[in-house]
Amino acid sequence: MYLMWTSLKSYKRENNMSFSSFIGNEAAKSQIESFISKDKIPHAIILEGARGLGKRTLAKLISKACVCEKTWEKPCGKCIHCKKVDREVHPDVIYPEKSGALHTYNIETIREMREDAYIIANEAQNKVYVLTEVDNMGIPAQNALLKILEEPPANVIFILTCISSMNLLQTIRSRMQIISLVPVHFEEAKLYIRKKYKELPDAKIDEAVKISYGNIGLAIEMLTSEGLKETIRIANDIASVIVSPRPFELLKATSGLISDRKKFKEVLNFIIIFLREALILSYTGKSNGCSYNVINELANNLSGKKIIDIIEEINKTVIYIDQNVNLTLLSSNLCINLQSIVF
Numbered sequence: 001m002y003l004m005w006t007s008l009k010s011y012k013r014e015n016n017m018s019f020s021s022f023i024g025n026e027a028a029k030s031q032i033e034s035f036i037s038k039d040k041i042p043h044a045i046i047l048e049g050a051r052g053l054g055k056r057t058l059a060k061l062i063s064k065a066c067v068c069e070k071t072w073e074k075p076c077g078k079c080i081h082c083k084k085v086d087r088e089v090h091p092d093v094i095y096p097e098k099s100g101a102l103h104t105y106n107i108e109t110i111r112e113m114r115e116d117a118y119i120i121a122n123e124a125q126n127k128v129y130v131l132t133e134v135d136n137m138g139i140p141a142q143n144a145l146l147k148i149l150e151e152p153p154a155n156v157i158f159i160l161t162c163i164s165s166m167n168l169l170q171t172i173r174s175r176m177q178i179i180s181l182v183p184v185h186f187e188e189a190k191l192y193i194r195k196k197y198k199e200l201p202d203a204k205i206d207e208a209v210k211i212s213y214g215n216i217g218l219a220i221e222m223l224t225s226e227g228l229k230e231t232i233r234i235a236n237d238i239a240s241v242i243v244s245p246r247p248f249e250l251l252k253a254t255s256g257l258i259s260d261r262k263k264f265k266e267v268l269n270f271i272i273i274f275l276r277e278a279l280i281l282s283y284t285g286k287s288n289g290c291s292y293n294v295i296n297e298l299a300n301n302l303s304g305k306k307i308i309d310i311i312e313e314i315n316k317t318v319i320y321i322d323q324n325v326n327l328t329l330l331s332s333n334l335c336i337n338l339q340s341i342v343f
């Protein structure tokens with residue numbers, strides 16, 4: 001009995017170490033670790049969350065666990081399979097190529113992937129396909145993907161990453177295990193970045209963590225890119241007038257974006273981060289420790305349902321931005337639609 005307990009304890013400790021490089025998101029990690037320890041990894045997983053939350057990193061960790069040669073303590077991080085996944089050269093962990101103006105997966109790529117998926121793995125026990133940022137994937141490609149998910153080949157795991165799984169067909173979502181990533185606690189984020197960027201002053205790191213609301217990837221980007229700070233300031237301005245009863249204020253706040261497609265999209269993605277935080281605050285009464293007023297303002301003035309509707313509306317606009325729709329038109333439509341949700 002004692003031996004059994006010891007071995008379980010040791011397994012748990014080692015297992016935690018496997019994912020310890022991934023900061024925060026304890027719920028998501030324990031869900032994944034539970035699949036791995038029971039050797040019941042779902043054949044299709046969606047990792048959803050804002051840019052910078054580490055979806056690609058986590059997809060890599062899961063891929064490693066799927067091909068790791070150890071039967072215990074997966075991923076070990078040391079075997080030949082784990083090392084090859086780290087270098088993105090494992091023949092059984094495949095990143096299909098994106099193409100076209102939307103830089104996404106087209107139907108041909110998905111069909112090729114489908115044919116390939118039925119071929120037995122080269123070196124490992126399992127084969128993994130990682131499809132990143134699938135928010136813009138067209139309906140024909142999604143339907144082709146659905147066909148694979150309806151009759152999934154044995155020992156094949158599909159990992160998709162996206163900002164919101166709501167951008168995918170419901171029929172796809174219902175066949176996948178959705179795992180949502182959230183920003184981490186500020187102190188955890190600060191500690192992680194301080195360790196990684198020893199040369200940066202603490203005050204700068206603290207500020208970046210605050211502005212990014214605990215989003216480590218964004219905080220790091222912010223510390224190395226000046227433009228991002230400005231983007232967040234605009235997002236903050238727009239988010240703070242969403243609840244304004246004067247539609248002109250919202251139009252004025254978005255007017256600066258109609259000449260820059262990339263910036264427009266980045267700003268909207270930040271507004272989604274603010275809204276998600278407001279939603280958490282509105283439902284749980286607890287914030288992520290963020291001192292920004294805009295989140296409180298949104299949570300105090302909007303119901304959870306309204307916040308979800310606004311997130312969906314903004315997500316739709318982000319997709320239209322990628323489809324080359326006229327930005328002036330998009331901006332005006334967004335303002336009108338947000339006003340009709342709020343009032």
Ligand SMILES: [Zn+2]
Binds near residue numbers: 076077080081
């Ligand atoms: Zn390994």
